[in-house]
Amino acid sequence: xxxxxxxxxxxxxxxxxxxxxxxxxxxxxxxxxxxxxxxxxxxxxxxxxxxxxxxxxxxxxxxxxxxxxxxxxxxxxxxxxxxxxxxxxxxxxxxxxxxxxxxxxxxxxxxxxxxxxxxxxxxxxxxxxxxxxxxxxxxxxxxxxxxxxxxxxxxxxxxxxxxxxxxxxxxxxxxxxxxxxxxxxxxxxxxxxxxxxxxxxxxxxxxxxxxxxx
Numbered sequence: 547x548x549x550x551x552x553x554x555x556x557x558x559x560x561x562x563x564x565x566x567x568x569x570x571x572x573x574x575x576x577x578x579x580x581x582x583x584x585x586x587x588x589x590x591x592x593x594x595x596x597x598x599x600x601x602x603x604x605x606x607x608x609x610x611x612x613x614x615x616x617x618x619x620x621x622x623x624x625x626x627x628x629x630x631x632x633x634x635x636x637x638x639x640x641x642x643x644x645x646x647x648x649x650x651x652x653x654x655x656x657x658x659x660x661x662x663x664x665x666x667x668x669x670x671x672x673x674x675x676x677x678x679x680x681x682x683x684x685x686x687x688x689x690x691x692x693x694x695x696x697x698x699x700x701x702x703x704x705x706x707x708x709x710x711x712x713x714x715x716x717x718x719x720x721x722x723x724x725x726x727x728x729x730x731x732x733x734x735x736x737x738x739x740x741x742x743x744x745x746x747x748x749x750x751x752x753x754x755x756x757x758x759x760x
Contacts, residue, residue: 593689594728594737597627597697599748602741604639611647617660617668618646619741620699620725625673627697646672659721662701685754688736689729698726700738706760707752711743724752 600622602615650657704714704722714720728737735751
């Protein structure tokens with residue numbers, strides 16, 4: 547569960563880790579951006595990135611750390627996306643999420659709640675990409691990232707998303723994290739992979755206004 551103080555987003559960028567030259571990485575990411583730009587030409591109103599879906603409870607067991615694993619799941623989706631993968635097995639999902647649980651338990655003493663700064667550290671020390679935090683972005687900020695071929699991690703107050711498929715509890719934490727994978731200007735929707743929605747989470751669409759005010 548991700549804890550926001552405002553609406554926070556972490557923009558995902560291709561990484562420059564392991565001492566690789568920056569220019570090499572920029573060159574490698576160019577085909578993705580060119581492909582995205584071609585999509586924009588074909589349909590300026592709707593763009594969707596091919597980000598594989600990961601549920602925060604891969605086995606469908608919503609207990610223990612798996613009921614609070616939305617931020618770990620979106621980090622996993624971004625990692626797989628930058629690896630060029632479109633499908634991932636449940637077994638692989640569980641291994642990767644467990645690695646992120648273990649990291650947080652070791653560093654923070656718990657994996658139950660997170661915020662934007664903590665998520666950024668999780669990303670920096672456990673993945674092959676880097677991110678940057680942006681507070682209170684506008685619609686164009688987010689759409690520019692999608693058009694550049696970069697999905698966006700978004701942090702919310704869960705009740706404000708008004709997703710009937712996610713039973714947030716008034717007595718528990720209702721913070722939530724999604725990954726924005728596209729947008730549809732005709733519908734005025736952001737297209738997300740929502741790891742907490744086990745019914746329609748893959749490609750779930752949120753109204754712009756609802757999403758930005760959650």
